[in-house]
Amino acid sequence: MSLRSIHKxxxxxxxxxxxGVHIYRSLAIREMRxxxxxxxxxxxxxSSTSGFGxxxxxxxxxxxxxxxxxxxxxxxxxxxxxxxxGDLQFMTAGKAIVHTEMPIPQKDGSNSEGLQLWxxxxxxxxEIKPRYRDLRSxxxxxxxxxxxxxxxxxxxxxxxxxQSIRELSxxxxxxxxxxxxxxxxxxxxxxxSFNFFAYVIKGSGFVVDGTEIAExxxxxxxxxxxxxxxxxxxxxxxxxVALIGGQPLDQKVLQIGxxxxxxxxxxxxxxxxxxxxxxxxxxxxxxxxxxxKGITEEMLDGPLKDLIEDxxxxxxxxxx
Numbered sequence: 234m235s236l237r238s239i240h241k242x243x244x245x246x247x248x249x250x251x252x253g254v255h256i257y258r259s260l261a262i263r264e265m266r267x268x269x270x271x272x273x274x275x276x277x278x279x280s281s282t283s284g285f286g287x288x289x290x291x292x293x294x295x296x297x298x299x300x301x302x303x304x305x306x307x308x309x310x311x312x313x314x315x316x317x318x319g320d321l322q323f324m325t326a327g328k329a330i331v332h333t334e335m336p337i338p339q340k341d342g343s344n345s346e347g348l349q350l351w352x353x354x355x356x357x358x359x360e361i362k363p364r365y366r367d368l369r370s371x372x373x374x375x376x377x378x379x380x381x382x383x384x385x386x387x388x389x390x391x392x393x394x395x396q397s398i399r400e401l402s403x404x405x406x407x408x409x410x411x412x413x414x415x416x417x418x419x420x421x422x423x424x425x426s427f428n429f430f431a432y433v434i435k436g437s438g439f440v441v442d443g444t445e446i447a448e449x450x451x452x453x454x455x456x457x458x459x460x461x462x463x464x465x466x467x468x469x470x471x472x473x474v475a476l477i478g479g480q481p482l483d484q485k486v487l488q489i490g491x492x493x494x495x496x497x498x499x500x501x502x503x504x505x506x507x508x509x510x511x512x513x514x515x516x517x518x519x520x521x522x523x524x525x526k527g528i529t530e531e532m533l534d535g536p537l538k539d540l541i542e543d544x545x546x547x548x549x550x551x552x553x
Contacts, residue, residue, distance in 0.1 A: 234422060237429065237458035239442050241265065245276060245449040253283035259432060259451035261351070261488065268428055268453060269481040270404045272351035272488055276434065276449060279304075279345045281338035286525050288333070289514070290326035291503045292359040293493040294352040294402055297322045298388070298410075298475075300434070302345025303337030305528055305537055309520035312365060315540045316347075319370025321388060323401040325354070327361040329506065329513030333525045337533070348434070348475060352404050356484050356495050366401045371548045373397070382417030382465075386410035390478075392421065406479035411463075413439070413472045418464030421476060429454045429461060429478035438467030439474060 243264045245257030254277050259265070261273035272293060279302075287309075297304065299316045306322065307313045309331045316322055324330070336345035354361075368388065376393045377384045385392045389400065390407030407427065411419065415438075423429055431452045433439050439446045441463050446452045454461060465472045485495040492503040506512040523536055533541070 234420070234460040235458040236420070236442070237423070237454040237456070237461050239444055240453045240455045242444065242446055243451050243453070244447060245451065250275070250277075251283065251285035254279045254285065257449040259449070265451075265453065267353075267486050267488065268430060269486065270353040270406070270479040271428070271430075271477070272353055272486070272493055273349070274351075274432060274451065275349045276432070277347055277349060279336040281336055281342075282527065284333070284335035284527060286333055287331055287520075287522055289329065289331045289491050289503075289507045291329050291492045291494070291513075292499075293326055293354055294404070295324045295326070296350040296352065296402065296408070297324070297334070297347060298349075299345065299347040301347075302339050302343065304334055304345055304347065305337055305524050305532075306332055306334045307522050307524050308332035308363070309516040309522075310363065313523075313536065313540060314365065314367060315537055315544065316367075317370070317544065319373065319386075321368040321373075321401075323366040323368070325361065325364045325403065327354070327359065327363050329503075330363040331507075331514065331517050331520070333522050335524045335528050337528050348432075350477065351493070352402055352406065352479065353482055353486060353493055354403055355482055358403060359494060368398075368401060369544060369547060371551060378419060379417050382414040383419050384412045385419075404479055404482065407477065409476040411472075411474040411476055413463070413465040413474065415465055415467050415469060415471070418462065420460050420462045422460045423478055424480075425456065425459055426480060427478040428456065428481050429476065431461065431463060432475045432477070434473040434475055436465070436467065436470040436472030438465055438470055439472045440464050440466050
């Protein structure tokens with residue numbers, strides 16, 4: 234199979250977002266505004282005193298992947314959830330949603346860490362109702378190759394003949410978390426019609442097509458091959474890489490703030506609707522979020538306790 238070549242390598246821009254959340258942003262920046270169907274990629278690190286207060290979305294989906302620590306979320310429909318290490322949440326904003334996301338304090342005082350990806354929705358379904366799909370760490374298969382030097386967590390898609398348990402986004406996509414030990418290398422077949430990128434979560438020495446991709450940098454590929462390869466040239470670091478691809482959408486893309494639509498008039502309307510609490514944002518008028526000021530021990534023993542216990546029951550049911 235022919236290998237894809239590099240389109241562009243972009244170092245993540247370090248900045249603060251929300252209430253003091255540190256991020257590395259490598260998509261939705263001047264060097265790469267979007268990479269259809271993807272709109273934004275943030276690698277975040279959040280302390281217990283930071284987070285994202287109530288904010289709206291429209292016309293897109295978000296994928297949140299917790300690498301360590303934990304994240305709680307809540308929205309104006311009353312939905313709440315908890316993500317622990319290895320868990321993912323696929324949220325479809327659709328016509329309108331307002332939600333808040335807050336890190337769960339860790340007993341050792343460490344920060345929570347993860348990735349958040351924004352995915353564009355096809356124009357014909359941008360006005361659908363919001364929905365959530367959770368994918369727990371224990372529901373995600375992991376396979377190994379190259380004599381155990383490479384492991385692949387299959388979040389969405391197929392690797393080495395093993396398939397993820399279900400499709401979680403409206404826009405067709407694939408998502409893999411690679412861990413590559415020193416000397417390890419891989420070749421991953423990809424759908425020829427998909428756009429793909431590889432983001433280096435952690436480690437030095439990741440090489441693609443003779444080019445080293447630094448930690449917190451994103452390697453965007455051309456659509457000129459049927460597979461992607463990478464290798465760890467480090468003698469000490471285990472490298473972690475998110476390999477992500479999706480079906481390009483043949484439509485105009487306009488992203489202003491938290492709204493993603495195909496024209497300025499619809500974006501302007503979304504802001505007006507949010508400000509007035511109309512046309513999908515009506516629940517905002519009466520919503521009283523619980524977690525928006527941060528997560529406390531009382532919350533973990535109260536409104537969030539059942540969510541954590543239910544997650545544990547699900548794990549026990551499938552015997553892992």
